[in-house]
Amino acid sequence: MTNYLSHLECSATGDRFAADCLRGLSPAGRPLLCRYDLAAVAKTVTPDAIHMRPRGLWRWRELLPLPAGVVPLTLGEGDTPLHDAPGLASALGVGRLWIKDEALEPTGSFKARGLSLAVNMALQLGARAFAIPSAGNAGGALAAYAALAGVPAHVFVPADTPVVNQREVLLFGATLHRVDGLIHDCGRIVGERKAELDAFDVSTLKEPYRLEGKKTMGFELCEQLGWRVPDVIVYPTGGGTGLIGVHKAIAELTALGWLRGAKQPRYVAVQARGCAPIVDAFYTGAKDATTAEGAHTVASGLRVPKAIGDRIMLEILRTTGGTAIAIDDDELLADMRVLAAKTGIAACPEAGACICAIRRLRASGYLAADDEVVTFNTGAGTKYVELLPTEL
Numbered sequence: 001m002t003n004y005l006s007h008l009e010c011s012a013t014g015d016r017f018a019a020d021c022l023r024g025l026s027p028a029g030r031p032l033l034c035r036y037d038l039a040a041v042a043k044t045v046t047p048d049a050i051h052m053r054p055r056g057l058w059r060w061r062e063l064l065p066l067p068a069g070v071v072p073l074t075l076g077e078g079d080t081p082l083h084d085a086p087g088l089a090s091a092l093g094v095g096r097l098w099i100k101d102e103a104l105e106p107t108g109s110f111k112a113r114g115l116s117l118a119v120n121m122a123l124q125l126g127a128r129a130f131a132i133p134s135a136g137n138a139g140g141a142l143a144a145y146a147a148l149a150g151v152p153a154h155v156f157v158p159a160d161t162p163v164v165n166q167r168e169v170l171l172f173g174a175t176l177h178r179v180d181g182l183i184h185d186c187g188r189i190v191g192e193r194k195a196e197l198d199a200f201d202v203s204t205l206k207e208p209y210r211l212e213g214k215k216t217m218g219f220e221l222c223e224q225l226g227w228r229v230p231d232v233i234v235y236p237t238g239g240g241t242g243l244i245g246v247h248k249a250i251a252e253l254t255a256l257g258w259l260r261g262a263k264q265p266r267y268v269a270v271q272a273r274g275c276a277p278i279v280d281a282f283y284t285g286a287k288d289a290t291t292a293e294g295a296h297t298v299a300s301g302l303r304v305p306k307a308i309g310d311r312i313m314l315e316i317l318r319t320t321g322g323t324a325i326a327i328d329d330d331e332l333l334a335d336m337r338v339l340a341a342k343t344g345i346a347a348c349p350e351a352g353a354c355i356c357a358i359r360r361l362r363a364s365g366y367l368a369a370d371d372e373v374v375t376f377n378t379g380a381g382t383k384y385v386e387l388l389p390t391e392l
């Protein structure tokens with residue numbers, strides 16, 4: 001198998017860089033994106049061939065950056081179920097609703113996909129240790145892959161991060177740094193301390209490969225729908241790798257000519273009312289988001305006051321006819337319970353926000369009665385013990 005990764009591209013300037021060494025942001029201070037020789041991929045492999053391979057995200061190997069011949073370190077990430085939820089669809093008033101259940105990933109969230117790719121790639125390129133700022137789930141995922149690789153990991157979390165997220169880091173033998181501040185404060189400290197720790201910084205979108213792991217959700221989604229896209233994709237948005245990754249996947253499948261029909265989905269970014277910088281920028285028409293002051297929400301994955309991928313996200317929302325919406329904590333908690341009780345899925349608060357967003361967008365007329373909607377249960381609700389009901 002040859003390698004189809006051709007280069008890295010600055011998401012702001014379009015400048016190209018070789019993918020032959022450890023890289024962080026581009027010289028313009030923006031995320032670097034992986035670009036592939038898709039014409040060569042289309043000549044080499046078919047969707048059917050990929051479908052027949054053993055389960056897991058590594059079956060998309062031609063569309064992933066790990067050099068050919070390298071055996072990946074894996075915990076079995078990828079290939080999560082896409083549940084059809086007809087009862088919930090009719091309760092919300094939409095034509096179809098599917099939920100991709102990322103609670104079933106190693107360490108119980110979609111973060112496993114990204115950290116699997118980031119750790120595998122960085123080790124190939126010479127990293128000896130890792131550091132990450134985390135709202136919770138990413139830290140646990142990094143700790144698990146670092147444990148698998150036998151290398152040190154430093155996880156910097158806000159001190160009020162859910163207790164299970166903190167303890168799983170310790171369980172995997174990583175070093176937990178509790179910070180009196182928010183995730184962007186953790187990110188700043190990682191930047192200041194990474195040299196002293198001899199650790200590679202795997203912050204969201206500050207290296208190019210986490211996104212490549214996340215995009216496999218989009219590949220699987222299209223395959224599970226029979227190589228087509230839904231009308232609308234609703235994603236709980238913090239740092240934005242999930243939303244940007246799914247969009248990148250669908251763009252690559254479109255370029256490969258592997259999708260039926262010309263339809264492209266509209267993308268909806270869902271945030272919490274207490275921390276909604278992308279929603280605010282979407283409605284003011286700004287190109288970049290400003291830092292959310294006093295960010296607070298129980299949906300810890302959405303507590304990201306400033307995202308380095310803000311410009312990319314806003315462009316996706318605007319160019320696809322998408323939208324952005326902020327949900328109050330009491331509403332997202334109520335819909336977390338609705339999602340779990342109506343489907344048996346271990347719903348997280350971030351997914352609860354998406355269910356509430358669908359309800360609201362149907363009421364506002366943005367969603368039509370026959371729209372086909374896909375959303376994600378991005379993590380296992382059972383990790384948020386503080387938020388689980390104690391009585392009926």
Ligand SMILES: Cc1ncc(COP(=O)(O)O)c(C=O)c1O
Nearest residue numbers: 238239240241242301350378379
């Ligand atoms: C469960 C969950 N959902 C959604 C998100 C937001 O994901 P992203 O930062 O890729 O936008 C996170 C991030 O921590 C998360 O843990």
